[in-house]
Amino acid sequence: MNLQPEDWNALWITLKLAATSTIILIILGTPLAWWLSQTRFRGKFLIEAIVALPLVLPPTVLGFYLLVALGPNGPVGGFFKAIGGQPPVFSFEGLIIGSVIYSMPFVVQPLQDAFKSIGTRPLEVAATLRATPWDRFWFVAVPLARSGFVTAAVLGFAHTLGEFGVVLMIGGNIPGETQVVSIAIYDHVESLAYTQAHWVAGTLLVISFLLLVGVYAGNRKFRVWKP
Amino acid sequence: MSIDAHIQIDRGTFQLNARLELPARGVSAVFGPSGSGKTTLLRALAGLEPCPDSRIIVNGTPWQTPTKYLATHERPVGLVFQEPSLFEHLTVQANLDFGRQRVSKSAQTIPLDHSIELLEISPLLKRYPHQLSVGEQQRVAIARALAVCPEWLLLDEPLAAMDAARKREILPYLETLCRETDLPILYVSHSREEVARLADHLVVLDEGKVIANGPAIEILSNLALPLAREPNSAAIIETTVAGQDHTFGLTLLDFAGGQFQVTHHDLPVDTPVRLQVQANDVSLTLERPIHTSILNVFKAEVAEMAEAGPAHVLVKLTVGSNSDSDSTLLARITRKSAEQLALKPGLAVHAQIKSAALIN
Numbered sequence A: 001m002n003l004q005p006e007d008w009n010a011l012w013i014t015l016k017l018a019a020t021s022t023i024i025l026i027i028l029g030t031p032l033a034w035w036l037s038q039t040r041f042r043g044k045f046l047i048e049a050i051v052a053l054p055l056v057l058p059p060t061v062l063g064f065y066l067l068v069a070l071g072p073n074g075p076v077g078g079f080f081k082a083i084g085g086q087p088p089v090f091s092f093e094g095l096i097i098g099s100v101i102y103s104m105p106f107v108v109q110p111l112q113d114a115f116k117s118i119g120t121r122p123l124e125v126a127a128t129l130r131a132t133p134w135d136r137f138w139f140v141a142v143p144l145a146r147s148g149f150v151t152a153a154v155l156g157f158a159h160t161l162g163e164f165g166v167v168l169m170i171g172g173n174i175p176g177e178t179q180v181v182s183i184a185i186y187d188h189v190e191s192l193a194y195t196q197a198h199w200v201a202g203t204l205l206v207i208s209f210l211l212l213v214g215v216y217a218g219n220r221k222f223r224v225w226k227p
Numbered sequence B: 001m002s003i004d005a006h007i008q009i010d011r012g013t014f015q016l017n018a019r020l021e022l023p024a025r026g027v028s029a030v031f032g033p034s035g036s037g038k039t040t041l042l043r044a045l046a047g048l049e050p051c052p053d054s055r056i057i058v059n060g061t062p063w064q065t066p067t068k069y070l071a072t073h074e075r076p077v078g079l080v081f082q083e084p085s086l087f088e089h090l091t092v093q094a095n096l097d098f099g100r101q102r103v104s105k106s107a108q109t110i111p112l113d114h115s116i117e118l119l120e121i122s123p124l125l126k127r128y129p130h131q132l133s134v135g136e137q138q139r140v141a142i143a144r145a146l147a148v149c150p151e152w153l154l155l156d157e158p159l160a161a162m163d164a165a166r167k168r169e170i171l172p173y174l175e176t177l178c179r180e181t182d183l184p185i186l187y188v189s190h191s192r193e194e195v196a197r198l199a200d201h202l203v204v205l206d207e208g209k210v211i212a213n214g215p216a217i218e219i220l221s222n223l224a225l226p227l228a229r230e231p232n233s234a235a236i237i238e239t240t241v242a243g244q245d246h247t248f249g250l251t252l253l254d255f256a257g258g259q260f261q262v263t264h265h266d267l268p269v270d271t272p273v274r275l276q277v278q279a280n281d282v283s284l285t286l287e288r289p290i291h292t293s294i295l296n297v298f299k300a301e302v303a304e305m306a307e308a309g310p311a312h313v314l315v316k317l318t319v320g321s322n323s324d325s326d327s328t329l330l331a332r333i334t335r336k337s338a339e340q341l342a343l344k345p346g347l348a349v350h351a352q353i354k355s356a357a358l359i360n
Helices: A005-038 A044-056 A059-070 A075-082 A092-118 A121-128 A133-144 A146-161 A165-171 A181-190 A194-225 B038-046 B092-100 B112-118 B134-147 B164-180 B192-198 B216-220 B335-340
Strands: B002-010 B015-023 B027-031 B055-058 B061-065 B077-080 B152-156 B185-189 B201-206 B209-215 B234-245 B250-255 B258-263 B272-278 B282-285 B296-308 B312-319 B327-334 B348-353
Touching (some): A005 A044, A005 A133, A005 A146, A044 A092, A059 A092, A092 A133, A092 A165, A121 B077, A133 A146, A146 A194, A181 A194, B038 B077, B092 B134, B112 B134, B112 B164, B134 B152, B134 B164, B164 B192, B192 B216, B192 B272, B209 B216, B250 B272, B282 B312, B282 B327, B296 B327, B312 B335, B312 B348, B327 B348
Parallel strands (some): B015 B209, B077 B152
Antiparallel strands (some): B002 B015, B002 B055, B055 B061, B234 B250, B234 B272, B250 B258, B282 B348
8 A cells, every 4th residue: 555654644534524523413413404394483494594504605615714713712712712622723623513514414404304204194193102202203203214314424424525625724734633635635736746646535435435335235225115 | 981072273264163072982973075174173183283272171181271282192092094104114013012012001901912803914913014005004004003002093084095995895894893892983084885884973074064963873864964965875774683584595684664684694683783775775655565576665654855956856764663763764766756656744655675785
């Protein structure tokens, strides 16, 4: 293998970032998506617009605002400072915060669609079978939305994997700390190290492909009962 | 023990304002055309339709009052929807267990095995819903509703989504269910036939209002109501098996007005049997007909008459002398015949019944 130690580092940080962000996104996105799919709240469209914002904003714009907010003088950074911590800019934690916001629509929207497509009937049936609202969510809505969870996780993971602009703005480019693969490749290309760039890019390509193959093969099994 | 409810729902274009008093035994049917509010009524009873202005008291417990709302999962009902609506991600067994395991052991008054046997679904238990026919799915849905041991079983047109063949497949199960459990059942339907076969008590709904409420047999032959005016209208007669005529392969059925002779049915003496007599199968004569091929001829009195279309008249007849237990027949005859016979209420006639069908 022709990968240098800092490339391995970048690869490891990227995968760690994507995995952590995906887990956090599922944890935060599920209740949000459920609420959006069920609520009759009139201002729902506002929340939906905010969630979808990262889809249309240039990543550098989002990154810029995050930089300001997470920096020592921003509200989030200031809070971290006040409780005796470090402002999360230029750190792995900062990258996670950025990724979660940046990839939010890719997780919330498939989940919201999946919950919506269940319809009200199975939930009504569950209610007549003595299931409490909490029961209905866990034992009816979540299992029936299973393929939505797979899609949401894949999209959330993949989108974080390909992140560039936001990471550059708030993470800087600290090897071993905040340098992710996409930036490492950019660096190699900038310094005309094409062979190196090939190796890193190719590795990421293979990993991504294998991941998707695994997920879709697994998801096919989930769908046996779908017509 | 009963349902005492006043359900009021205002949806702008649709208003439901129904006063309901139902006995806590037997089968009560809510009959009405589509859009009359039957399903909404049932959903309101189950707590699925918000109706803050309504009042629902069941067996003395308030389910809905202006200050109280008992959530669906806290109401002791079982509900079967028009579509089977099984949980697709669960096997038949797991579908049955879903509600069962949420009911305390002490409240499990209906054995699950009994429901499985009644609906003949034991060969299906390991399958997934998509591997079942619609009829099988609906049978599972009924068993699933029974599994929570409800105090009331609510059925929302359980046959409406099915073709005629499927209906014939499921109806016997419903009949067995109605006969063999002492669970009070509320059955919503727009089919006169299903109501005639199953209902003891009948509520007729039209445009969100209750237009009739009473014993099914009386309401089915009430000329003022739409049920009697349907083209296939019929009267229901309660009879009991009196014996068999083996020489001619006939079964004898006693009722208030005499004895019916119908084609052989293998039933023990004294079995109660409901007989359905189509209004189109009854003809009238003033004198007792002799030399006729028709076996069932009864003395009757014209009770009431109503026009039925340009050429026909519906005649309601009282059969049997005893006014406590007399039976009612409907006859659809031409207006010309009615005029030639000078039919009028109070007139004594003979009713010739061309055919009668056992309905359960």
